[in-house]
Amino acid sequence: MHTAQQPTESEVVYDIIFAGGGASACITAGRLAEADPSLKILIVESGPHTKGLEDYVQPARYFGNLALVKETFNIHISRPSPSLLGRTPIVPTGHATDIDILVMVYTRGAASDYDDWEIEYGNKGWGSKHLIPLLRKAETYQSGTTGPTAHGHSGPLKISFAPDLINVTESFLEVAAAFDKERSIVDDINAFSECDKYGRLPRYVDDKTGRRSDAAHHYIYNQENNKNLKVLDRHRVIRVVLEGDQAVGIEYASEQNGGFTPLLIARASRLVVVAGGTFGSPAILERSGIGGKHVLEKAGIPPVVDLPGVGENYMDHNVVFLPFVATEDADTLDQLFRGSEEEIKPYETQWLKDGTGLMSHNGLDSAIKMRPNEEELAEIFPEFDYRWQTYFAKADHHDKPVAILGPLAAYCGVNPDVPRGKYFSIAYFLAYPASAGNIHVTSADPNTPSDFHAGFLDDPADLVSLRWSYKKARELGRRLKYYAGDLVVGHPAFKETSSAQPIQPASPAAISAPKIVYSKEDDDAIDEYHRRNVETTWHSIGTCAMKPREQRGVVDERLNVHGIQGLKVADCSIAPGNVGANMYSTAIAIGEKAAVIIAQDLGIQGVTEQ
Numbered sequence: 098m099h100t101a102q103q104p105t106e107s108e109v110v111y112d113i114i115f116a117g118g119g120a121s122a123c124i125t126a127g128r129l130a131e132a133d134p135s136l137k138i139l140i141v142e143s144g145p146h147t148k149g150l151e152d153y154v155q156p157a158r159y160f161g162n163l164a165l166v167k168e169t170f171n172i173h174i175s176r177p178s179p180s181l182l183g184r185t186p187i188v189p190t191g192h193a194t195d196i197d198i199l200v201m202v203y204t205r206g207a208a209s210d211y212d213d214w215e216i217e218y219g220n221k222g223w224g225s226k227h228l229i230p231l232l233r234k235a236e237t238y239q240s241g242t243t244g245p246t247a248h249g250h251s252g253p254l255k256i257s258f259a260p261d262l263i264n265v266t267e268s269f270l271e272v273a274a275a276f277d278k279e280r281s282i283v284d285d286i287n288a289f290s291e292c293d294k295y296g297r298l299p300r301y302v303d304d305k306t307g308r309r310s311d312a313a314h315h316y317i318y319n320q321e322n323n324k325n326l327k328v329l330d331r332h333r334v335i336r337v338v339l340e341g342d343q344a345v346g347i348e349y350a351s352e353q354n355g356g357f358t359p360l361l362i363a364r365a366s367r368l369v370v371v372a373g374g375t376f377g378s379p380a381i382l383e384r385s386g387i388g389g390k391h392v393l394e395k396a397g398i399p400p401v402v403d404l405p406g407v408g409e410n411y412m413d414h415n416v417v418f419l420p421f422v423a424t425e426d427a428d429t430l431d432q433l434f435r436g437s438e439e440e441i442k443p444y445e446t447q448w449l450k451d452g453t454g455l456m457s458h459n460g461l462d463s464a465i466k467m468r469p470n471e472e473e474l475a476e477i478f479p480e481f482d483y484r485w486q487t488y489f490a491k492a493d494h495h496d497k498p499v500a501i502l503g504p505l506a507a508y509c510g511v512n513p514d515v516p517r518g519k520y521f522s523i524a525y526f527l528a529y530p531a532s533a534g535n536i537h538v539t540s541a542d543p544n545t546p547s548d549f550h551a552g553f554l555d556d557p558a559d560l561v562s563l564r565w566s567y568k569k570a571r572e573l574g575r576r577l578k579y580y581a582g583d584l585v586v587g588h589p590a591f592k593e594t595s596s597a598q599p600i601q602p603a604s605p606a607a608i609s610a611p612k613i614v615y616s617k618e619d620d621d622a623i624d625e626y627h628r629r630n631v632e633t634t635w636h637s638i639g640t641c642a643m644k645p646r647e648q649r650g651v652v653d654e655r656l657n658v659h660g661i662q663g664l665k666v667a668d669c670s671i672a673p674g675n676v677g678a679n680m681y682s683t684a685i686a687i688g689e690k691a692a693v694i695i696a697q698d699l700g701i702q703g704v705t706e707q
């Protein structure tokens with residue numbers, strides 16, 4: 098049992114305590130509180146509240162928020178990696194009541210992703226037929242009529258297309274239709290069952306107001322009249338309090354004034370739910386003595402349960418934004434991303450008036466979830482063959498893309514040598530990288546940095562599929578009507594004699610122009626470029642995987658931590674396998690499913706399964 102030095106809140110007993118208040122926690126706690134307002138629920142979140150913060154509800158502010166590394170983000174620095182030529186990738190995560198959906202891109206995984214969770218990893222109730230109804234329940238899809246089964250129309254989260262299509266996106270879709278004829282353009286690329294088609298991307302933005310639509314505002318802040326639902330911000334959970342193998346509460350402390358105040362205890366009579374996200378959850382478990390014996394011993398933490406899977410299985414998607422110079426008539430967000438407040442003011446004024454204009458955009462309005470065709474597969478043979486045969490070519494995996502690719506109407510790098518101006522980028526990330534990493538605490542002291550290895554590009558299959566994505570991105574990008582050249586400093590360093598040299602300035606290539614031919618040396622330059630430039634897509638998952646204990650699982654299909662009573666984990670850390678999409682939809686699915694499970698386990702009425 099862990100005891101706190103000054104248990105000043107020990108007399109306060111909650112029914113359920115959430116350790117962490119991000120996307121999934123807001124959804125689970127919100128649903129339970131709504132179903133039974135008499136439940137005493139406590140959410141302890143280490144970051145600040147986000148209610149109404151203009152910097153966050155105004156969509157196009159996201160780049161500035163990320164670049165400034167505000168209090169609302171945690172930064173996780175990976176070990177130097179030989180696969181990245183010694184680089185130490187940095188992975189930000191949210192540090193506030195559900196800030197994470199920052200870029201607001203709405204994509205959803207393949208049905209087979211969740212079917213794998215159920216069948217391959219043995220988690221009954223987690224297949225697509227269980228999670229799709231919950232994803233429908235969570236949303237109000239404002240983006241026109243699509244298949245009636247894919248989307249919801251009365252849920253808390255608002256999903257919409259940008260009001261006016263940015264001309265860069267329009268041109269991207271025109272080029273796609275003309276240049277990549279075998280891949281069609283469809284109305285909805287997020288209906289779970291098919292891929293390899295281009296289409297518009299909606300955003301987590303309410304089209305009536307132009308405001309970002311997130312779980313904190315629509316599951317928690319809308320219940321402020323419920324005094325039994327308490328959200329304690331700027332307090333960090335240190336560990337779970339255990340009595341034998343029973344979780345009975347949490348030990349936590351205030352983060353005010355830059356340091357910890359004396360430790361406090363809050364007791365839970367029915368359940369503790371760890372929801373600190375992919376970095377926070379394994380850290381809370383390990384500090385509680387739940388983790389791999391060797392990790393705990395090294396960190397000087399007395400082991401309670403030997404669960405070597407805690408902190409392992411770290412997955413992400415790795416992204417590159419390939420930049421191009423844009424013509425003056427291109428609609429881009431560059432001024433909003435890199436401009437002074439004075440330059441941003443007119444956009445803000447327009448947004449404040451009626452929620453429209455470039456401030457209501459995220460600049461990422463279309464994409465393709467892309468699989469290589471026969472000809473493209475031949476290009477990345479033989480390095481990709483094993484990965485293709487053992488994963489993507491499986492009969493029930495034909496809905497899985499290898500990469501997701503689409504235009505961003507801006508330069509989003511941080512190279513200070515890039516002059517102000519107009520740019521667009523083609524972003525691409527691997528939907529199911531073969532590489533994985535891990536994260537472990539190194540001390541019982543929560544202020545001691547963890548040992549994190551992101552694992553990016555450790556598996557060579559990832560390098561060749563990125564190489565294929567680069568070539569595709571470049572062929573599309575240089576044909577856009579608004580292309581004025583490659584932004585040379587943002588491209589691979591090809592030899593001067595190479596015909597693959599980026600060109601700046603330049604005019605758009607004709608649709609029928611021959612594809613750029615790359616030599617072996619050029620391919621090596623592309624690989625080096627990826628080792629130097631690949632970054633997190635902010636889609637960290639997997640470190641408390643929902644798998645059987647003997648397969649290094651951490652929680653079972655009811656989200657119970659193996660070997661402990663009264664303790665569940667409910668956030669993206671439970672994902673046993675990757676999901677080929679931006680990750681918020683999975684956080685939603687997990688949040689909604691956790692509410693159903695907890696309601697069933699505790700006999701709470703009124704949480705429906707669809």
Ligand SMILES: Cc1cc2nc3c(=O)[nH]c(=O)nc-3n(C[C@H](O)[C@H](O)[C@H](O)COP(=O)(O)OP(=O)(O)OC[C@H]3O[C@@H](n4cnc5c(N)ncnc54)[C@H](O)[C@@H]3O)c2cc1C
Binds near residue numbers: 634
């Ligand atoms: C910058 C950024 C942009 C993103 N953009 C998109 C996007 O456009 N589209 C999309 O689909 N997905 C996006 N994502 C991903 C998506 O938002 C996340 O995958 C999702 O929010 C994860 O939800 P979660 O509940 O698992 O964890 P989180 O939302 O990260 O919640 C975990 C919370 O726990 C708190 N916490 C951690 N440790 C402790 C502790 N010890 N005590 C108390 N609190 C603790 C953290 O502060 C955090 O608020 C983005 C993520 C980031 C970081």
